[in-house]
Amino acid sequence: MKNLVLNGVSRVFSGEDEREVEALFNLDIKFSAGEFVSIIGPTGCGKTTLLRLISGLEPLTSGQILIDDKLVKGLNRACTLVFQQFSLFPWFSVLGNVTFALEMKGIDKSRQHQEASALLKLVGLEGAAKARPYELSGGMQQRVAIARALAYDPEILLMDEPFGALDEKTRHKLQDVLLDIWQEKRKTILFVTHNIDEAVYLADRIVVMAAEPGRVVKDIPITLPRPRNRLSEEFTELHIRIRNLIEIPG
Ligand SMILES: Nc1ncnc2c1ncn2[C@@H]1O[C@H](COP(=O)(O)OP(=O)(O)O)[C@@H](O)[C@H]1O
Ligand SMILES: [Mg+2]
Numbered sequence: 001m002k003n004l005v006l007n008g009v010s011r012v013f014s015g016e017d018e019r020e021v022e023a024l025f026n027l028d029i030k031f032s033a034g035e036f037v038s039i040i041g042p043t044g045c046g047k048t049t050l051l052r053l054i055s056g057l058e059p060l061t062s063g064q065i066l067i068d069d070k071l072v073k074g075l076n077r078a079c080t081l082v083f084q085q086f087s088l089f090p091w092f093s094v095l096g097n098v099t100f101a102l103e104m105k106g107i108d109k110s111r112q113h114q115e116a117s118a119l120l121k122l123v124g125l126e127g128a129a130k131a132r133p134y135e136l137s138g139g140m141q142q143r144v145a146i147a148r149a150l151a152y153d154p155e156i157l158l159m160d161e162p163f164g165a166l167d168e169k170t171r172h173k174l175q176d177v178l179l180d181i182w183q184e185k186r187k188t189i190l191f192v193t194h195n196i197d198e199a200v201y202l203a204d205r206i207v208v209m210a211a212e213p214g215r216v217v218k219d220i221p222i223t224l225p226r227p228r229n230r231l232s233e234e235f236t237e238l239h240i241r242i243r244n245l246i247e248i249p250g
Helices: 047-054 094-105 109-122 140-149 166-184 196-202 233-247
Strands: 002-014 018-031 034-038 062-067 079-082 158-160 188-192 205-210 215-221
Touching: 002 047, 018 047, 018 140, 018 215, 034 047, 034 140, 034 196, 047 158, 047 188, 079 140, 094 140, 094 196, 109 140, 140 166, 196 233, 205 233, 215 233
Parallel strands: 034 188, 034 205, 079 158, 158 188
Antiparallel strands: 002 018, 002 062, 205 215
16 A cells, blocks of 8 residues: 655745745645546646655655655655656667666566566567667657556656657557556556646546646546546536636636
8 A cells, every 4th residue: 555645745946036936835635545646737837846746856845745654755765757758778778778677676687588578568569679769659669668667666656748749649549558557557646747638538536736836726536437438528528627727727
Protein backbone atom coordinates (compact mmCIF):
# COMPACT_ATOMS: atom_id res chain seq x y z
CA MET A 1 0.00 0.00 0.00
CA LYS A 2 1.22 3.46 -0.83
CA ASN A 3 -1.14 6.32 -0.10
CA LEU A 4 0.16 9.73 -0.98
CA VAL A 5 -1.05 12.70 1.04
CA LEU A 6 -0.34 16.39 0.56
CA ASN A 7 -1.12 18.63 3.54
CA GLY A 8 -1.16 22.38 3.00
CA VAL A 9 1.52 22.21 0.35
CA SER A 10 2.75 25.53 -1.04
CA ARG A 11 5.60 26.46 -3.32
CA VAL A 12 6.59 30.07 -3.86
CA PHE A 13 9.16 31.16 -6.44
CA SER A 14 10.70 34.58 -6.62
CA GLY A 15 10.00 35.61 -10.19
CA GLU A 16 11.07 38.68 -12.16
CA ASP A 17 11.36 42.03 -10.33
CA GLU A 18 11.40 40.19 -7.00
CA ARG A 19 7.73 39.45 -7.60
CA GLU A 20 6.67 36.29 -5.79
CA VAL A 21 4.93 33.56 -7.78
CA GLU A 22 2.65 31.25 -5.83
CA ALA A 23 3.13 28.25 -8.09
CA LEU A 24 1.08 26.20 -5.61
CA PHE A 25 -0.91 27.50 -2.70
CA ASN A 26 -2.11 25.43 0.23
CA LEU A 27 -2.84 22.16 -1.54
CA ASP A 28 -4.59 19.38 0.34
CA ILE A 29 -4.90 16.25 -1.78
CA LYS A 30 -4.95 12.55 -1.11
CA PHE A 31 -4.10 9.91 -3.69
CA SER A 32 -4.97 6.31 -2.91
CA ALA A 33 -2.83 3.32 -3.84
CA GLY A 34 -3.59 2.07 -7.33
CA GLU A 35 -5.56 5.13 -8.39
CA PHE A 36 -5.26 6.62 -11.87
CA VAL A 37 -5.55 10.37 -11.42
CA SER A 38 -5.38 12.97 -14.17
CA ILE A 39 -4.30 16.48 -13.28
CA ILE A 40 -5.49 19.12 -15.68
CA GLY A 41 -5.38 22.90 -15.87
CA PRO A 42 -4.01 25.82 -17.89
CA THR A 43 -0.31 26.51 -18.42
CA GLY A 44 1.25 27.95 -15.29
CA CYS A 45 -1.21 26.44 -12.78
CA GLY A 46 1.58 24.44 -11.13
CA LYS A 47 1.13 20.95 -12.60
CA THR A 48 4.81 20.38 -13.26
CA THR A 49 5.73 21.92 -9.92
CA LEU A 50 3.31 19.54 -8.22
CA LEU A 51 4.98 16.47 -9.75
CA ARG A 52 8.43 17.82 -8.96
CA LEU A 53 7.49 18.42 -5.33
CA ILE A 54 6.07 14.91 -5.03
CA SER A 55 9.20 13.40 -6.59
CA GLY A 56 11.37 15.37 -4.20
CA LEU A 57 13.22 17.19 -7.00
CA GLU A 58 11.90 20.49 -5.69
CA PRO A 59 11.61 21.63 -2.05
CA LEU A 60 8.29 22.70 -0.52
CA THR A 61 7.90 26.24 0.76
CA SER A 62 5.46 24.96 3.36
CA GLY A 63 3.30 21.94 4.10
CA GLN A 64 3.96 18.23 4.14
CA ILE A 65 4.04 15.29 1.77
CA LEU A 66 3.42 11.89 3.31
CA ILE A 67 3.60 8.39 1.94
CA ASP A 68 1.74 5.90 4.09
CA ASP A 69 1.91 8.40 6.96
CA LYS A 70 5.68 8.80 6.61
CA LEU A 71 7.09 12.23 5.84
CA VAL A 72 8.90 12.40 2.49
CA LYS A 73 12.34 13.96 2.85
CA GLY A 74 14.65 14.42 -0.11
CA LEU A 75 14.21 12.24 -3.18
CA ASN A 76 11.03 10.22 -3.11
CA ARG A 77 12.07 6.68 -3.96
CA ALA A 78 8.49 5.51 -4.39
CA CYS A 79 8.15 7.64 -7.55
CA THR A 80 9.48 7.74 -11.08
CA LEU A 81 8.88 10.65 -13.47
CA VAL A 82 8.11 10.40 -17.18
CA PHE A 83 8.30 13.61 -19.22
CA GLN A 84 7.02 14.77 -22.56
CA GLN A 85 10.58 14.81 -23.86
CA PHE A 86 11.62 11.22 -23.74
CA SER A 87 15.16 11.88 -22.52
CA LEU A 88 16.43 8.49 -23.59
CA PHE A 89 20.15 7.81 -23.71
CA PRO A 90 21.01 8.15 -27.42
CA TRP A 91 24.18 6.07 -27.17
CA PHE A 92 22.35 3.04 -25.77
CA SER A 93 20.08 0.70 -27.69
CA VAL A 94 16.42 0.42 -26.70
CA LEU A 95 17.26 -2.64 -24.63
CA GLY A 96 20.27 -0.81 -23.16
CA ASN A 97 18.08 2.06 -22.00
CA VAL A 98 15.93 -0.35 -20.02
CA THR A 99 18.76 -2.49 -18.64
CA PHE A 100 20.49 0.69 -17.47
CA ALA A 101 17.50 1.43 -15.26
CA LEU A 102 17.50 -2.15 -13.95
CA GLU A 103 21.21 -1.76 -13.17
CA MET A 104 20.46 1.47 -11.26
CA LYS A 105 17.74 -0.36 -9.38
CA GLY A 106 20.33 -2.95 -8.34
CA ILE A 107 18.85 -5.87 -10.28
CA ASP A 108 21.27 -8.75 -10.70
CA LYS A 109 23.19 -8.73 -14.02
CA SER A 110 21.98 -12.23 -14.87
CA ARG A 111 18.33 -11.14 -14.67
CA GLN A 112 18.62 -7.79 -16.43
CA HIS A 113 18.27 -9.03 -20.01
CA GLN A 114 15.23 -11.14 -19.31
CA GLU A 115 13.47 -8.44 -17.31
CA ALA A 116 14.24 -5.74 -19.86
CA SER A 117 12.87 -7.97 -22.62
CA ALA A 118 9.70 -8.59 -20.62
CA LEU A 119 9.21 -4.84 -20.13
CA LEU A 120 9.75 -4.15 -23.83
CA LYS A 121 7.17 -6.80 -24.61
CA LEU A 122 4.75 -5.12 -22.22
CA VAL A 123 4.98 -1.86 -24.15
CA GLY A 124 4.84 -3.65 -27.52
CA LEU A 125 8.47 -3.11 -28.51
CA GLU A 126 9.90 -6.62 -28.45
CA GLY A 127 11.00 -6.25 -32.08
CA ALA A 128 12.95 -3.04 -31.53
CA ALA A 129 15.36 -4.05 -28.76
CA LYS A 130 18.49 -3.45 -30.83
CA ALA A 131 17.41 -0.14 -32.36
CA ARG A 132 18.80 3.22 -31.24
CA PRO A 133 16.30 5.77 -29.92
CA TYR A 134 16.82 8.14 -32.89
CA GLU A 135 15.75 5.40 -35.28
CA LEU A 136 12.31 5.25 -33.68
CA SER A 137 9.15 7.33 -34.07
CA GLY A 138 8.07 9.62 -31.21
CA GLY A 139 5.43 7.12 -30.10
CA MET A 140 7.95 4.29 -29.96
CA GLN A 141 10.44 6.43 -28.05
CA GLN A 142 7.79 7.19 -25.48
CA ARG A 143 7.11 3.46 -25.17
CA VAL A 144 10.80 3.00 -24.35
CA ALA A 145 10.56 5.78 -21.77
CA ILE A 146 7.60 4.03 -20.14
CA ALA A 147 9.41 0.67 -20.12
CA ARG A 148 12.42 2.35 -18.54
CA ALA A 149 10.26 4.04 -15.90
CA LEU A 150 8.67 0.68 -15.08
CA ALA A 151 12.14 -0.84 -14.74
CA TYR A 152 12.58 1.23 -11.59
CA ASP A 153 9.42 -0.52 -10.38
CA PRO A 154 7.99 2.59 -8.68
CA GLU A 155 4.80 2.42 -6.64
CA ILE A 156 3.84 5.78 -8.07
CA LEU A 157 4.31 6.78 -11.68
CA LEU A 158 4.40 10.54 -12.23
CA MET A 159 3.73 11.47 -15.85
CA ASP A 160 4.07 15.05 -17.10
CA GLU A 161 2.21 15.45 -20.40
CA PRO A 162 3.89 12.27 -21.62
CA PHE A 163 1.87 12.08 -24.84
CA GLY A 164 1.77 15.82 -25.50
CA ALA A 165 4.13 15.68 -28.47
CA LEU A 166 2.39 12.79 -30.24
CA ASP A 167 -0.17 12.84 -33.02
CA GLU A 168 -3.71 11.87 -32.08
CA LYS A 169 -3.69 8.33 -33.40
CA THR A 170 -0.41 7.47 -31.64
CA ARG A 171 -1.63 9.20 -28.51
CA HIS A 172 -4.79 7.06 -28.43
CA LYS A 173 -2.75 3.91 -28.94
CA LEU A 174 -0.40 4.77 -26.09
CA GLN A 175 -3.32 5.63 -23.81
CA ASP A 176 -4.52 2.04 -24.26
CA VAL A 177 -0.99 0.67 -23.70
CA LEU A 178 -0.79 2.66 -20.47
CA LEU A 179 -4.21 1.49 -19.26
CA ASP A 180 -3.19 -2.14 -19.91
CA ILE A 181 0.01 -1.63 -17.91
CA TRP A 182 -1.85 0.06 -15.10
CA GLN A 183 -4.35 -2.79 -14.95
CA GLU A 184 -1.59 -5.39 -14.92
CA LYS A 185 0.84 -3.68 -12.52
CA ARG A 186 -1.61 -1.76 -10.35
CA LYS A 187 0.61 1.28 -9.97
CA THR A 188 -0.65 4.61 -8.77
CA ILE A 189 -0.50 6.96 -11.74
CA LEU A 190 -0.57 10.76 -11.56
CA PHE A 191 -0.97 11.88 -15.13
CA VAL A 192 -0.63 15.55 -16.02
CA THR A 193 -2.23 16.61 -19.28
CA HIS A 194 -3.94 19.62 -20.72
CA ASN A 195 -5.95 17.46 -23.05
CA ILE A 196 -9.46 17.03 -21.60
CA ASP A 197 -10.31 14.07 -23.81
CA GLU A 198 -7.20 12.27 -22.59
CA ALA A 199 -7.99 12.95 -18.94
CA VAL A 200 -11.57 11.67 -19.21
CA TYR A 201 -10.52 8.62 -21.22
CA LEU A 202 -7.86 7.53 -18.74
CA ALA A 203 -8.58 8.52 -15.19
CA ASP A 204 -10.55 7.34 -12.15
CA ARG A 205 -10.49 10.90 -11.03
CA ILE A 206 -9.65 14.29 -12.47
CA VAL A 207 -8.09 17.04 -10.40
CA VAL A 208 -8.80 20.38 -12.09
CA MET A 209 -6.37 23.18 -11.26
CA ALA A 210 -6.26 26.93 -11.80
CA ALA A 211 -3.41 29.45 -11.79
CA GLU A 212 -2.38 32.47 -9.69
CA PRO A 213 -2.21 31.02 -7.21
CA GLY A 214 -1.84 27.40 -8.34
CA ARG A 215 -4.70 25.56 -6.68
CA VAL A 216 -7.27 22.77 -7.03
CA VAL A 217 -10.67 23.98 -8.16
CA LYS A 218 -12.43 20.65 -8.50
CA ASP A 219 -11.83 16.97 -7.86
CA ILE A 220 -14.11 14.92 -10.10
CA PRO A 221 -14.53 11.13 -9.89
CA ILE A 222 -14.90 9.47 -13.31
CA THR A 223 -16.96 6.33 -12.98
CA LEU A 224 -17.54 5.52 -16.66
CA PRO A 225 -16.82 1.84 -17.33
CA ARG A 226 -13.71 1.00 -19.39
CA PRO A 227 -13.01 0.82 -22.26
CA ARG A 228 -14.55 4.26 -22.56
CA ASN A 229 -16.41 5.50 -25.55
CA ARG A 230 -15.25 8.99 -26.45
CA LEU A 231 -18.43 9.52 -28.45
CA SER A 232 -20.88 8.63 -25.68
CA GLU A 233 -23.16 11.22 -24.16
CA GLU A 234 -21.68 10.81 -20.66
CA PHE A 235 -18.16 11.26 -22.01
CA THR A 236 -19.15 14.42 -23.86
CA GLU A 237 -20.95 15.83 -20.82
CA LEU A 238 -17.85 15.36 -18.67
CA HIS A 239 -15.72 16.92 -21.37
CA ILE A 240 -17.91 20.05 -21.43
CA ARG A 241 -18.10 20.24 -17.65
CA ILE A 242 -14.31 20.16 -17.31
CA ARG A 243 -13.79 22.62 -20.15
CA ASN A 244 -16.09 25.07 -18.38
CA LEU A 245 -14.17 24.62 -15.13
CA ILE A 246 -10.87 25.36 -16.84
CA GLU A 247 -12.22 28.38 -18.67
CA ILE A 248 -14.08 29.84 -15.70
CA PRO A 249 -12.30 28.57 -12.57
CA GLY A 250 -14.18 28.82 -9.28
N1 LIG B 1 12.10 27.43 -11.16
C1 LIG B 1 11.17 28.39 -11.25
N2 LIG B 1 11.46 29.68 -10.96
C2 LIG B 1 10.52 30.64 -11.01
N3 LIG B 1 9.23 30.43 -11.32
C3 LIG B 1 8.88 29.16 -11.63
C4 LIG B 1 9.81 28.07 -11.60
N4 LIG B 1 9.16 26.93 -11.93
C5 LIG B 1 7.88 27.29 -12.15
N5 LIG B 1 7.71 28.62 -11.97
C6 LIG B 1 6.43 29.34 -12.09
O1 LIG B 1 5.46 28.65 -11.32
C7 LIG B 1 4.21 28.64 -12.01
C8 LIG B 1 3.78 27.19 -12.23
O2 LIG B 1 4.64 26.60 -13.19
P1 LIG B 1 4.49 25.09 -13.68
O3 LIG B 1 4.48 24.20 -12.50
O4 LIG B 1 5.54 24.85 -14.70
O5 LIG B 1 3.04 25.09 -14.35
P2 LIG B 1 2.39 24.09 -15.43
O6 LIG B 1 3.20 22.85 -15.47
O7 LIG B 1 0.99 23.87 -14.93
O8 LIG B 1 2.38 24.83 -16.74
C9 LIG B 1 4.40 29.44 -13.29
O9 LIG B 1 4.01 30.76 -13.03
C10 LIG B 1 5.89 29.35 -13.52
O10 LIG B 1 6.35 30.46 -14.23
MG1 LIG C 1 4.13 21.83 -17.06
